[in-house]
Amino acid sequence: MSLSCRAIIQGPVRRLARHNPAVLYYVKTNAKALALTIDDGPDPITTPGILDVLERNGAHATFFIITGRVPGNEKPVQRMVDGHHELGNHMPRDEPSIRLSPEEFERQLLESDAVLSGFSPMWWFRPGSGRYDARMLATLQEHGYRCALGSVYPFDPHIRWSWFSARFILSNAQAGSIIILHDSGSRGRRTVKTLSTVLPALRRRGFSMVTLTELIRLGEAR
Numbered sequence: 001m002s003l004s005c006r007a008i009i010q011g012p013v014r015r016l017a018r019h020n021p022a023v024l025y026y027v028k029t030n031a032k033a034l035a036l037t038i039d040d041g042p043d044p045i046t047t048p049g050i051l052d053v054l055e056r057n058g059a060h061a062t063f064f065i066i067t068g069r070v071p072g073n074e075k076p077v078q079r080m081v082d083g084h085h086e087l088g089n090h091m092p093r094d095e096p097s098i099r100l101s102p103e104e105f106e107r108q109l110l111e112s113d114a115v116l117s118g119f120s121p122m123w124w125f126r127p128g129s130g131r132y133d134a135r136m137l138a139t140l141q142e143h144g145y146r147c148a149l150g151s152v153y154p155f156d157p158h159i160r161w162s163w164f165s166a167r168f169i170l171s172n173a174q175a176g177s178i179i180i181l182h183d184s185g186s187r188g189r190r191t192v193k194t195l196s197t198v199l200p201a202l203r204r205r206g207f208s209m210v211t212l213t214e215l216i217r218l219g220e221a222r
């Protein structure tokens with residue numbers, strides 16, 4: 001992808017970040033580090049495969065968990081924590097969070113928090129379908145959460161070619177980027193393939209793949 005195409009993609013992200021400082025889209029840092037985020041797990045088959053490829057490449061990620069999928073899949077979630085990955089709140093079901101009433105949004109946020117807090121402390125949130133409004137952000141702040149989206153999103157739920165996701169990420173990733181990929185079923189299988197290509201290539205470029213919290217710390221140290 002050319003630099004002009006990259007500017008077309010990154011420009012709107014920078015504008016969104018300026019207008020919505022409460023939402024994390026990327027981190028300004030001089031460190032050659034990126035944050036990998038993976039939505040919609042856990043899955044009994046694909047999550048272990050994702051964890052395997054991360055381990056092989058010395059990479060860490062923030063997993064945004066749908067808590068309705070946790071019962072029966074506690075082992076892969078615990079493996080995330082044991083492997084020094086990070087958990088984030090992605091609500092109990094895969095649905096647009098913005099469509100919920102304020103009361104139901106808060107109820108579901110706390111329902112998921114109760115599940116995930118049994119594994120590790122919680123402070124990251126990602127809304128279902130990526131949309132949010134001011135009342136959602138106020139509720140998140142009240143309960144100690146920060147909303148995180150991203151700056152490198154290859155639309156992997158919709159464009160079903162892992163080669164496209166890999167090329168998109170490698171063409172757009174830069175220091176401080178936040179990458180979004182997905183777990184569960186066919187999406188998870190594509191993510192395993194995508195990461196098997198992307199992670200070694202990024203390592204050769206000198207990048208490390210870290211959690212959101214680690215990326216924030218690197219930004220503070222610049």
